[in-house]
Amino acid sequence: MTQAKGISMIHETIYDRRLLYVDMLSQMGANIIMCDPHRVVINGPNKLTGKTLTSPDLRAGIALIIAALTAEGKTEIDNIYQIDRGYENIDERLKKIGANIERI
Numbered sequence: 207m208t209q210a211k212g213i214s215m216i217h218e219t220i221y222d223r224r225l226l227y228v229d230m231l232s233q234m235g236a237n238i239i240m241c242d243p244h245r246v247v248i249n250g251p252n253k254l255t256g257k258t259l260t261s262p263d264l265r266a267g268i269a270l271i272i273a274a275l276t277a278e279g280k281t282e283i284d285n286i287y288q289i290d291r292g293y294e295n296i297d298e299r300l301k302k303i304g305a306n307i308e309r310i
Contacts, residue, residue, distance in 0.1 A: 207248040208236040209276055214248045227266035230259050231273055234281075256281035264292040271296065275305055282310075 207214040208231060218224040225246050228238045234254040239247045256279030261267030267289035274281035283289075286309070289296060297309045 207250060208238075208254060208273065209251045210248075211251055212249075214250070215245060216248070217245045219244065224265065227262055227269065230257070230266075230270060233257050233259075234273055234277055236273070253278065255279050258282045258284070260284040261286060261288045264288050268293060268296075271300075271307075275300070275307070 207216065216225065222243045225240065225243065228236070228240060228246050231254075232238050234257050236252045236254060237249040239249075241247060254273055254277035256274065256277045259270050259274075259281065261270055261283055262285070267283065267286070270281075270283050271289065274283065293299075297307045300307050
């Protein structure tokens with residue numbers, strides 16, 4: 207949603223803490239307002255810049271990877287164990303479609 211034109215809302219109805227990672231996207235330059243633990247509003251598109259981040263969980267981790275792929279500059283994501291739990295060989299799979307990604 208950070209790259210979509212206009213205003214978007216994401217409403218998480220299952221897990222209270224699911225959207226708490228959006229502060230990391232804000233650090234990258236995303237224009238995100240957290241309305242409450244269940245809803246965020248994103249105004250886009252936004253120019254994102256690379257940062258050093260830590261993946262708090264599986265879904266947040268893949269969102270951070272997607273944001274990093276659109277960002278200018280280098281992004282490092284720690285705690286990739288969380289991402290590997292649900293996305294086997296994600297780095298190699300993304301390389302096959304042209305991503306500049308490296309596992310360190």
